[in-house]
Amino acid sequence: MFQSKTSTLRRLAIGMTLGGASIAALAVPAHGDSLTRIDEEYWGVDCVYSLGAGDTVFLFGSGTTDGAEGGVGAFIENADGQIIAEGWTPDFTFGDVFTTSIDLGGTTFSLAADVQAGATESMPVRERSGNSWTKGTTTETLLDVTATAATYGATQVDLTSGGCGGSINGFDVVTTNPAAQIYTDSGDLESEICTVDGLADGQVRVSGILPQAYVEVVLDHGGENVEKAQGEITLQQGSGSLTTDVVDYFTGEVRTTATIGLELERVGTKTRDTWSEEGIVERRTFTTYHETITVEFADGRSGTATCSGIATTTQVRIEPGH
Helix, strand or coil: CCCCCCCCCCCCCECCCECCCCCECCCCCCCCEEEEEEEEEEEEEEEEEEEECCEEEEEEEEEECCCCCEEEEEEEECCCCCEEEEEEECCEEECCEEEEEEEECCEEEEEEEEEEEEEEEEEEEEEEECCEEEEEEEEEEEEEEEEEEEEECCEECCHHHCEEEEEEEEEEEEEEECCCEEEEEEEEEEECCEECECCCCEEEEEEEECCEEEEEEEEECCCCCEEEEEEEEECECCEEEEEEEEEECCCCCEEEEEEEEEEEEEEEEEEEEEEEECCEEEEEEEEEEEEEEEEEECCCCEEEEEEEEEEEEEEEEECCCC
């Protein structure tokens, strides 16, 4: 009935794609090597054509637009979805035309196509991964790839049986290289499942990443008679509220609405533990909270729960070479 809300450390990767990061960086980054700069364009082409008798050829190529790197791969799939031949080649041309020939199980598949560039879209990059940051610009240009000839062995491939597509992705980005990587994941809150006094069959659970708290209220009346209300509350100075639908857990039908209030009060002192191994140090800090949850249904039902929750802040430091 209850869902788990946990945080995830995501690291930024630069290459053919760029990913985001949800980790708070330290205010003062460590000093490390010089910046890494990527100023490059990468092309990519994908094609699919029928070879007859239920066989289909899938071709995929990519590389840098200056021709310094790249290659083309392909495989043939039969009517049962089994791969019956595959191959790869570093031989291709890419520019106003795209051409390649590739050996697939002893039979050569060759393709020639005209390439025409469309509009280019640019996007700014502002990403952090721990105490490293990446800034710059990415661009994407869609390509109109029109096959002009294709053969499989001595047989002409029917060009109307498939088609090609492609794009050029450009990167002009700079990434810092700290002496040690440091990631901080703050405020991962987990609580007990507590009874809501005054609300028949009511239980509540609080989770989330502070100051965002995710509250779930479940009324399990037995059998398939289960009600649920849930939502995210943005806490300000430890308190907040939301109004949300109360739904049938199994059908999703809205039964009424509920206003849920949450107050967090820090209790006791913070506790810490440290783990280290082979250049990796993990420090965790635990903060205990007293939670007060109030639930008021629009149909007049109401109740209050008191729970205990723990927020965990994790810092991971990775030394160079690990």
